[in-house]
Amino acid sequence: MTTPRLAALHLYPVKSLAGVGTTRAVVEPWGLSGDRRWMVTGPDGTLFTQRAHPRMAQAAAEPLPGGGLRLSAPGMRPLTVEVPDPAAGTTVARMWHTEVEVVEAAAEACAWFTAYLGTDARLVHLDAPERRRPVDPEYGRPGETVNLADELPLLLTTVSSLEALNLLVAQGDHPDEGPLPMDRFRPNVVVGGTPPWSEDGWRRVRIGEVSFRVARPCGRCVITTTDQATAERGKEPLRTLARHRRFGDRLVFGQKLVPEHTGVLRTGDLFEVLE
Numbered sequence: 253m254t255t256p257r258l259a260a261l262h263l264y265p266v267k268s269l270a271g272v273g274t275t276r277a278v279v280e281p282w283g284l285s286g287d288r289r290w291m292v293t294g295p296d297g298t299l300f301t302q303r304a305h306p307r308m309a310q311a312a313a314e315p316l317p318g319g320g321l322r323l324s325a326p327g328m329r330p331l332t333v334e335v336p337d338p339a340a341g342t343t344v345a346r347m348w349h350t351e352v353e354v355v356e357a358a359a360e361a362c363a364w365f366t367a368y369l370g371t372d373a374r375l376v377h378l379d380a381p382e383r384r385r386p387v388d389p390e391y392g393r394p395g396e397t398v399n400l401a402d403e404l405p406l407l408l409t410t411v412s413s414l415e416a417l418n419l420l421v422a423q424g425d426h427p428d429e430g431p432l433p434m435d436r437f438r439p440n441v442v443v444g445g446t447p448p449w450s451e452d453g454w455r456r457v458r459i460g461e462v463s464f465r466v467a468r469p470c471g472r473c474v475i476t477t478t479d480q481a482t483a484e485r486g487k488e489p490l491r492t493l494a495r496h497r498r499f500g501d502r503l504v505f506g507q508k509l510v511p512e513h514t515g516v517l518r519t520g521d522l523f524e525v526l527e
Contacts, residue, residue, distance in 0.1 A: 256523035258459050259411055259444035260434070265321055266313040266375070267291035267400045268301040270480065271438060275519045279462045279511050282384045282397045283405035284440055286315050290357075291400050292365050293374045297345040302475045305369055306483040323361070325368050333361045338379045345376055347400065353383045387510065391467040396510060404467050404508035408451065409439040416448035417505065420492045429488040435480045436489065437472070437505055443523050450525075451507050460521030464509040471502030 262271040267288045278285035290313065292300040302308045311325035319335040336355040345354045354376035356362070365373035378384070384397035387404050398405050414434055421430035434442060441459060443451075454466045472493060477485045493503035 254445035256443060256445035258441060258517060258519055258521040258523055260439075260442040261517060261519055262438070262440055262442075263287045263315070264438065265290060265315045266311075267299070268305075268308045268475075270309060270312040271435060272313075272315065277440075277517045279513075279515050279517060281405075281511060281514065282381070283399040283401055283511075284517075286319075287440065288400040289319065289378050290321065291345065291347075291354075291376060291378075292369075293345050293376055295372045295374060297343060297374075299345065299347045300369070300373060302478055303473060305371075306478050306485060307369065309478055309480045309483045311368060323364060328364065328368050331360060331364045333357055333375065335379070336377055342383075343376070347385070348402070350385050352378065352385050352400070355379050387467075391508070392510065404510060406440040406464070406509040406511070407438065407470055407506050408441045408443060408457075408464075408466075408509050409434065409437050409506040410446050410448070410451055411442060411444040412446055412448040413451065413505065417489060417492065417497075420496055421488050424488070424492050424495070426487045426491060429486045432489055433480075436476045436478070437470075438475070439506060441509075441517065445523070452504075454507065454525050454527070456512075456526040457509075458522075458524045458526055460515070460517055462515035462517060463512045463526060465512060467508045467510050469499055469502060469504040470506040470508055472505050476505070 261274050261277050263274055263286050264271050314322040321333045323331045336357050338355045342353045342355050344351050357375040361375040365375055378400055387396045387398045418431035457464050476489050497504045
């Protein structure tokens with residue numbers, strides 16, 4: 253039997269842009285270091301994501317030493333962006349039903365996203381731990397916070413569940429859309445060597461030196477139907493998830509995690525179910 257291990261690690265320096273694979277990541281109380289510290293908004297502070305702007309999938313943000321970024325996208329000149337100075341003032345961004353205090357990036361970065369997306373856009377940065385948002389109160393505990401991720405700090409998926417899902421897609425109405433790659437689901441941690449769908453029953457897990465509470469299943473949205481290389485949309489996996497993975501009002505793939513303490517994750521780390 254295969255020993256369960258951490259198969260892959262992913263960061264998303266700018267929320268809803270392309271992910272960055274890594275072999276090592278520092279776990280902070282609110283998520284992985286360097287993960288979702290930046291996001292794109294409209295001029296009124298409303299969050300932009302691939303839901304309304306699928307071309308965000310083709311834009312990449314390479315993390316630089318010190319927290320800056322190197323932006324690139326089809327048809328655009330690369331742009332280096334420095335971390336903005338909070339002394340210049342903060343502004344309020346709106347994420348779903350919550351607000352977060354952020355710092356706007358330089359005008360060149362805002363102009364870059366405006367040109368790429370074809371609509372007035374801003375790039376903003378979450379600079380300080382005290383500005384973190386409380387986690388989803390239905391699943392969080394007092395004092396727990398999150399970066400610019402949706403609701404909870406990390407997302408876990410498993411290799412075997414993707415394989416099982418792809419078998420179901422192959423038997424469904426749109427087999428030509430499969431097999432789907434893992435990047436459709438935008439996980440932070442990918443675990444290999446576990447039975448398919450076993451994550452539904454996990455309550456606490458350990459990856460390497462760090463333990464996590466499994467807070468809730470991840471409800472999936474239209475972003476999963478977006479090809480992360482081309483920004484084109486199809487029907488899968490939502491059509492198959494609706495038939496086979498409906499939990500209440502959610503179409504589920506993956507689990508949201510909350511760190512129980514800080515530490516370092518490395519690909520190849522042993523994985524263990526604690527509860």
